[in-house]
Amino acid sequence: MITEYTLPTELASGLINNDWSILDYINDEEYSKIIDQFLADNEGLFCYEVKDDNRFEKYHDLIDYGVLACDCSTFIFN
Numbered sequence: 001m002i003t004e005y006t007l008p009t010e011l012a013s014g015l016i017n018n019d020w021s022i023l024d025y026i027n028d029e030e031y032s033k034i035i036d037q038f039l040a041d042n043e044g045l046f047c048y049e050v051k052d053d054n055r056f057e058k059y060h061d062l063i064d065y066g067v068l069a070c071d072c073s074t075f076i077f078n
Contacts, residue, residue, distance in 0.1 A: 002076060002077070002078055003045060003076075003077045003078070004074055004075065004076055004077070005061040005074070005077065006057060006060040006061050006069060006072050006073070006074055006075075007060060007061055007062060007072060007073065007075050008060070008062065008067065008070045008071065008072055008074055009050075009054050009071045009073040010022050010026075010071075011035065011075075012050045012069075012073065012075070013052055014059060015045055015047035015050075015075060016036070016048075016050060017062045020035075023035065030066075031067070034062065034065045034066060034067060035066075035068065038062060038065060038074070042077070045077040046077060046078055047075050047076070047077050048074050048075070048076060048077070048078060049075075049076040050073050051074040051075075051076070052073075053073055053074055054071055054072070054073050055071070055073075056069065056070070056071055056072070057069060057070065058072075058074040060072045061077070
């Protein structure tokens with residue numbers, strides 16, 4: 001089953017390559033907790049593609065976690 005999420009583009013490296021250094025760069029403990037919670041809520045899904053459709057989104061799939069409007073892309077999971 002393919003699942004698509006609209007997520008902050010900055011998460012691409014972490015979700016595709018498991019390189020979460022962007023979280024160190026952002027240095028926001030609350031944001032890191034939000035990402036950890038999103039990953040826990042979607043355990044078992046594997047991100048294998050990020051569409052080249054970067055755009056500013058007021059509403060995206062992390063809005064319920066408390067992430068405000070930001071540049072987002074479509075992430076494809078299976």
